[in-house]
Amino acid sequence: MGQKRFERVLKQQQRAVETAESVKRQRGPSIRERVAAYNTELIAAADLSAVRGWSSSDATTSARDEGFSRVHFSNLDVRVDPVAMKEALRRFVTDVAREAGVEDETVGDVNVGTFGPCRPKTRRDRDREHRGFATCAFQSATDAEAVAMMASGRALNVGTDSVVREIRAKVDSNNEYDDEFVKGLRGKVPVVKEVKEEVRKKWNLSELCDSLPMRESCLSTHTRFSDLDGYLRVRFLEYLSTTVPAMPELAGVVLAMEKTSPQYLRVKELLESIEVFKLVVAHLQSAENLRRKVHYDTFFDLACGHGLVGVMLAHAFPGRRVRSFDVARRPAFLAFCHGFANIGHARGSLSPRIEASNVDDCEEKPALPNIDFTHGDIVAAKAFLNDASFVIALHGCNELNKIAVDMARDINALWCVMPCCIKTNIYIPNAIVSKLNDDARYAFMCGAIAAMHDAQLIRSIDVRITNRAIVLCGGITGYVKGCFFMDGSAKILRERAQ
The missing domain is CATH 3.30.70.330 (RRM (RNA recognition motif) domain)
Known part of the structure; x- marks a missing residue:
């Protein structure tokens, strides 16, 4: 390296160091801010009657x-x-x-x-x-x-x-x-503006989705709650405590589980499950309001995976039963059961009822008394279904959605599916679907599923949470258009009061 080039590199490095140090230095108040602060104190201490x-x-x-x-x-x-x-x-x-x-x-x-x-x-x-x-x-x-x-x-x-x-x-x-x-007392009496306490703006799902770590088009699948910085943690907890008005204890569950099972608190899965849970409860309330003599007493969470939606249903409706089915029970399922079992049902209660312990110490039986897990294929659930059942299949792949909906429709049960991978030949075997990008193909195939099974509610959660965001619901006997209630908090509160 030549001498001149060496000196130039040294100068560049020195400038880089100086720039980094200047960025680290905290900026003091501006001239405008200092003058405004001085005048505020001046007016507050003055005798305006003079x-x-x-x-x-x-x-x-x-x-x-x-x-x-x-x-x-x-x-x-x-x-x-x-x-x-x-x-x-x-x-x-x-x-x-x-x-x-x-x-x-x-x-x-x-x-x-x-x-x-x-x-x-x-x-x-x-x-x-x-x-x-x-x-x-x-x-x-x-x-x-x-x-x-x-x-x-x-x-x-x-x-x-x-x-x-x-x-x-x-x-x-x-x-x-x-x-x-x-003395500066000659002129107009200054208008003293009332200093209002800054009201913290309510959380906004768009704000969360824009601020959280993203992949190309949706939230990162690996980001955990413990990975968030202080501001995002606060905003996320505000979302948890208010998104379901009847269940503010969601924030307490997450805080308690962060100490015992932080590896299961993936932000994407939490947001996705809560948004789908709200749609499931709304669909349940719509069906029971339309047919007041019908009471859907059992939820069937098929291919449940981590099982958070089923666990939330068991917690929200202690008088109803939840049966979860999958080929293997994940440790996250027991962790969520244990987390919700430790939180009181009372509104605003964020303190555990029993001392938290590591999920590895949990008993094999889920901690919530009204939820059961069954090892095996989802077809095993058919023997337990009746017209008072609610069949749920979230992120089911390929033929799983068709099997779940067909089982529900055979006995006039409620159903709700959130398709993931969809094979064309299952729903439109004689059609060629080509030159559609992934989002367009997914939306088109969800439309095909909705048409085949006579879906009554087609709704999407925020696509920034997941690119498989469409939820299909049906099974309401005597369905009339416009019967849906999109807020199910009242139903949760009524059942907890019983």
């Missing part, structure tokens, strides 16, 4: 009418503290008055022009301690004129840190610099 407005009588009243004359001193050093300036100017005026033959008893008090509610600081005043002028009253106009003439042009030295300035002095014959003006 403010005097501009009026014709004030403008025409002379100092002689008030029985004294006033001298106006200007070009003062604004960086000096007003108290120090007042003392120095008082000594200066006394010395000048003696030279002019004016007795000390006729010299009044010195008032330095300060900022007030009617004359707050502006940006150019940011480093000023006062307004750069002062006044002094004299008992006679002759004494005032003599002092003003002798003081004008003289130097005033306040101290070692002060700049020596030549004083300009004149008699205030029109009473322009009265006490209210000097």
Whole structure:
């Protein structure tokens, strides 16, 4: 490497280090912010009842009418503290008055022009301690004129840190610099705005989806709740505690499980399961409101996987039964059962009822009393289905959705599916589907499933959560269009009160 190139690289590295350090340095308040803070304190501490407005009588009243004359001193050093300036100017005026033959008893008090509610600081005043002028009253106009003439042009030295300035002095014959003006109390009464407490905006699902770690088009599958930074954790907990109004304890479940089983708290799975849970409850309420004599007492969670939706249903409806089916029971299933079992049903209760323990210490039987797990193929559920059943299959692949819906329709049960992989030949065997991108093909095939099974509700959760976001519901006997209730919180609250 040549010498010049070596020196250039060193300079580039040095600039990079300086840039990084400047970024790390915390920026202080801006000029506008500092001035605004000063004025806020100034107005808060001022006596606004002493403010005097501009009026014709004030403008025409002379100092002689008030029985004294006033001298106006200007070009003062604004960086000096007003108290120090007042003392120095008082000594200066006394010395000048003696030279002019004016007795000390006729010299009044010195008032330095300060900022007030009617004359707050502006940006150019940011480093000023006062307004750069002062006044002094004299008992006679002759004494005032003599002092003003002798003081004008003289130097005033306040101290070692002060700049020596030549004083300009004149008699205030029109009473322009009265006490209210000097103290910043002459003018309009400032409008004091009520300081309202900042209301934290409600969580927004779009905000969460835009802020959370993403893959190409949807949330990252590996991000856990424990991976989130402080702000996102707070916003996510706000979402958990309010998204289902009847179940604010969801936030408590997640916080408790973070200590015992954090590996199962994947953000994508939590959001996905909660959004689908809300649709399942809404579909249940719609069906039971339309057919008031029908009570769907058993949920069948087929190919349940981690089983969070089924566990939430068991927790929300303790008087109903949940039967989960899959070829293998995941540890996450037991962890979620244990997490919800430790949380009280009371609204707002976030404290565990029993001491939390590691999921590995859980018994084989799920901790919730109204949920069961069955090892095996989903076809095994057919023997237990009846017209009071609710069949659920989330992210079922290929023919699983068809099997689940067919079993439900055979006995007039409710059903809800969220398809994942869909083979064309299962639903439209004689059609060729080509030149459709993945999203278009998925939506088209969901439409084919809905048409084949006479779906009554087709709804999508936020596609930023998952690119397999369409939920299909059906099975309501006597269905009429417009019978759906999209908020099932009332049903959860009623059943918990029983």
